[in-house]
Amino acid sequence: MAPSHEAGTLHAPGSGQTAIVPSWLRAPDDVNELLPALWARTVERGADGALRVGGASVADLAATHGTPLFVLDEVDFRARATAFRDAFADAFADLCGGADVYYAAKSFMATGVGRWLAEDGLSLDAASAGEMELGLRGGVPGSRIAFHGNNKSRAELRGALERGVGRVVVDNLTEVEVLADVARELGVVAPVMIRVTVGVEAHTHSYIATAHEDQKFGLSLAGGGAEAAVAAVLARPELRLLGLHSHIGSQIFDMSGFEVSARRLLGLHARVEREHGVAMPEVDLGGGYGMAYTSEHEPLAPAEIAGRLAQIVERECRAEGVAVPRVSVEPGRSISGPSTFTLYEVGNVKDVELGGGASRRYVAVDGGMSDNIRTALYDADYSATLASRHSAAPAVLSRVVGKHCESGDVVVKDEFLPGDTGRGDLVAVPGTGAYCRSMASNYNQLPRPGVVAVRDGAARVLVRRETPEDLLALDAG
Known part of the structure; x- marks a missing residue:
């Protein structure tokens, strides 16, 4: 698994910004498109633009089980x-x-x-x-x-x-x-x-x-x-x-x-x-x-x-x-x-000027290195998509980051997301079924996400979400 290399510049369509991207990443013709090789086989976009897995909408899964959430097909x-x-x-x-x-x-x-x-x-x-x-x-x-x-x-x-x-x-x-x-x-x-x-x-x-x-x-x-x-x-x-x-x-x-x-x-x-x-x-x-x-x-x-x-x-x-x-x-x-994706809710979004005409958009989500340490540990690459709706906005090169007190708290180093991605949207990161939940931590005292298995429109909890009470129960003081 070769790490990505900063290998030049690419103009994100319509963004008016120049950003540094890995050589293998290309701007999508349709920012809503899902690459089948990256997703579990029942994942698709519904008529409303929201992702569906096993017949269940991610909006319903987030409402019922919260985010971050590991969603297993x-x-x-x-x-x-x-x-x-x-x-x-x-x-x-x-x-x-x-x-x-x-x-x-x-x-x-x-x-x-x-x-x-x-x-x-x-x-x-x-x-x-x-x-x-x-x-x-x-x-x-x-x-x-x-x-x-x-x-x-x-x-x-x-x-x-x-x-x-x-x-x-x-x-x-x-x-x-x-x-x-x-x-x-x-x-x-x-x-x-x-x-x-x-x-x-x-x-x-x-x-x-x-x-x-x-x-x-x-x-x-x-x-x-x-x-x-x-x-x-x-x-x-x-x-x-x-x-x-x-x-x-x-x-x-x-x-x-x-x-x-x-x-x-x-x-x-x-x-x-x-x-x-x-x-x-x-x-x-x-x-x-x-x-x-x-x-x-x-x-x-x-x-x-x-x-x-x-x-x-x-x-x-x-x-x-x-x-x-x-x-x-x-x-x-x-x-x-490949059977699992992680569902996050977006919080703050900001553009950071890098100098020389380059900038980077940071999309912060409600999880991070506590539920996926692999990016920080192995320089691993992941993909992401706007999961809760369709977007007609131009694609903007973005970096999906977590909420932890670490500059290395990166979930997806480079990905094209719609330019109107903002607070309250859901973002899904595919390919997180291996070594993400099993290597998860309570860094910054965040409870670890739950895991739900979805089939035939129904979601069943495999591992329940931790609560602050779970963390306090371990504190002998």
Whole structure:
């Protein structure tokens, strides 16, 4: 995910102002138009110009549930999840009897989501006891949960084994011993996968690249840590080695990194089976497939990703002379991200002179970095649209900012909004289903927004909006 660059000037139509914009952003012919790639599938403009999702008007949602509000299109979420499920089942059917898709709880999790996953036959990737508990309460069987994390506590490992998780992805040699001791205490055999750092530099932001050598995750392939972990797991009868796991990062569009990762991981898989005389029935190829936040992003379809990975796995296993293990993947944000938009109410709007004839319009909304930290944290790009009405006003290059006491409190760095956007209007920011609510904070003591799932004209609260009383309840003074 490349950050945007200030790459020249562009005159916003009719604004009479010159503003600095990223090279990929173009002035729209119709400022009311929605780019389908950026929005959940049931989002449309109604006859009154207001956005509708799942048959419900955003004006009604704002009136009933308040703003800011995360609005989730249930039909879209479940369709994306089942598209990955079906694409990988089909692509790997003849190689290993199918494949398993693990939803990333860290992107967004609620018991309602767990219920959808259970009903639709997906598995769950949990990185904490809390994420695991939400999945279990939603009905995901423990056997379909993978427990991740680079620093799992003894209590978390014990809880995972007591709940019968299908795999514990071990991250370091210390954890191998702790997990084995806990399994012995419980009188169970713990199913283990080893997270391998394969040395691949994923084409993404450095903060979300997870398979290069100099970072906190996994056991190094090049440094011998992965093979040492294999020996350590096999030496403990309380552990059962299912296979190897790799994850190279997130928001990835280039398949070449997955090809290199799969080749290295399957090479180690073959060596372990030959040298230790054990059969490892599974391999996890990770995921983190990219999604479209703006018009610059072109994500791959699930069927294309699955087909290309199946070709890679078949070729590498044939070259190594080993049977194809059961494959699992972790699509990450590409399921939850596009399914949700954030609805804000506009407050103050002002133009700031930048000098040299350039200016920037600032559109302030009632949320900000407390509900979307990704712009400040990763320099992430987002889009936005006027959501509550049609506008015939010319498009003006704008920056959508929050209400927090930080100059870095930016939600959308650059977007064309109608020139008459003003106080009381609703603005929607698409693609906020992943890592926005789950990374939200109470900065400046703002309560976190709620999440509603919309389907067939009805909205159902998945996560209720916090109140000032919720914050005060934590104050021991």
